[in-house]
Amino acid sequence: MYFEIYNRLLLEYGHQNWWPVSGKADTFLEISIGAILTQNTNWQNVEKALNNLLSQSALDWDVLYKIHIERLQSLIKPAGFYKRKAKTIKNFVKTVYSLNKDQITRDLLLKIKGIGKETADSILLYGLEKPFFVIDAYTIRLFVRLGLVNKDIKYDKLQHVFQENLPEDVSLYKEYHALIVNHCKTYCKKRPDCINCPLESVCAKNGII
């Protein structure tokens, strides 16, 4: 069922080619900073913040390592929660700066204050090409409505369900998460538009009526 849903979404929306990056900065850094900035935040606002950093040549390990926290705050302000996120970015850069990529584990990322499971897994999957399935609010909403999981399911449990029911494939994990986000923005919104939904025939419509 999990693979079938993937196939249906892929047929409907095509390849998403995530994670979006500018190509003007270190890709791993840009993905990581984007993952922090997008916590509970619209991607459009994240792009403004990333563009501020890029235009000041601040999307850079050395610059971020040395930048004053007040300046970092002002550059990322459009992304919201900017004081907290500025601290998180500083924590992240200080911790990861001098490490080789193969030293960056999930446990290491989760010890960084301000980085939780979704952010860690996004960095691991999209930034480091490691097979960690990303769970977010969209994923839970969609799969609860489909009737496949309980609404109080825990992050690690749901991640395990996905990883047990899919081949371990980084490209598949990347694409599937991106498709879920697209689908939840298009049809399975907070107030869902079920008309013409490509998953209608396999949906239990839990919580809709």
Next chain:
DNA sequence: AGCCAGGCCAAGC
């Protein structure tokens, strides 16, 4: 003009 967006943490039961 309110509601929402690709969470996380600290505090209080």
Next chain:
DNA sequence: GCTTGGCATGGC
């Protein structure tokens, strides 16, 4: 352990 409140901007 689980629930709740705070964090903040900008688009629709």
